[in-house]
């Protein structure tokens with residue numbers, strides 16, 4: 001399995017880009033009629049995983065989600081649009097960016113949230129295995145690719161810091 005995947009050619013970002021659209025229902029809202037943050041996080045995870053699966057053609061687990069800010073509330077009856085794109089594939093992991101908008105009944109769109117998720121490709125025994133490289137084509141995809149490399153350095157430093165803190169306890 002590992003060898004098969006590592007021999008696969010790089011795949012363009014456009015091949016795995018994914019979108020999900022939802023209308024917010026009352027059972028997904030708080031008492032003020034606004035979408036619950038946890039529900040939106042679930043949709044972000046699912047949309048990100050869709051793009052990751054399409055790129056890796058593999059089972060995946062979510063290893064981490066970077067900080068998520070909710071910029072504006074989304075009301076019951078409004079539409080939520082989530083778009084996910086693989087920013088960069090590393091060895092066994094990949095970073096997916098998910099951007100979220102809300103659309104009112106009048107059709108006005110506004111940016112709600114953005115998130116970066118790291119997924120790891122695993123086999124059925126939960127062992128990580130290599131993923132195909134990603135091929136950024138547009139200027140925006142190339143910028144996201146570069147930025148993902150910088151974010152990975154920050155994450156790797158944090159993982160190392162936590163490991164060191166655990167081993168010194």
Ligand SMILES: CC(C)(COP(=O)(O)OP(=O)(O)OC[C@H]1O[C@@H](n2cnc3c(N)ncnc32)[C@H](O)[C@@H]1OP(=O)(O)O)[C@@H](O)C(=O)NCCC(=O)NCCS
Pocket residue numbers: 061062063064090091092093094118120122126128155159
């Ligand atoms: C994610 C997981 C497979 C990593 O296992 P591990 O033993 O740390 O494996 P490795 O050290 O070989 O790392 C594998 C990859 O995961 C990445 N990784 C591990 N922890 C990470 C984290 N917290 N954030 C981002 N990437 C992480 C590593 O950088 C590595 O990527 P690379 O191969 O592209 O360099 C393991 O921690 C796991 O199964 N976690 C549970 C995932 C899950 O159940 N998620 C659902 C929510 S509960």
